[in-house]
Amino acid sequence: MIRWNRLKNLPLEQRISLLYEHAVFVMGIRYYNYKVNLYLLGNEYVEVFINHKHASIDRIALLDTQHSRMKFYSDQIKLPSIN
DSSP states (O other): OHHHHHHSSSHHHHHHHHHHHHHHHEEEEEEETTTEEEEETTEEEEEEEETTTTTEEEEEEOTTTTTTTTTOOOOOOOOOOEE
């Protein structure tokens, strides 16, 4: 199984490919100029930031459970508590 520790150091195109092959889509939210898709990769949540204006993926990052975006996710689904 691919984990975030391995994925995070790869070039963006490889991260995109491996994420779409090995992760499960959970949901998407709108956040400022982005559509942010949340994926479950093993037991880790990963966010994909899609810039619609430029038709590009700008960033892939491990979910920061302390970020204010958590409110958008928790309004729609129940994520397991992450310690």
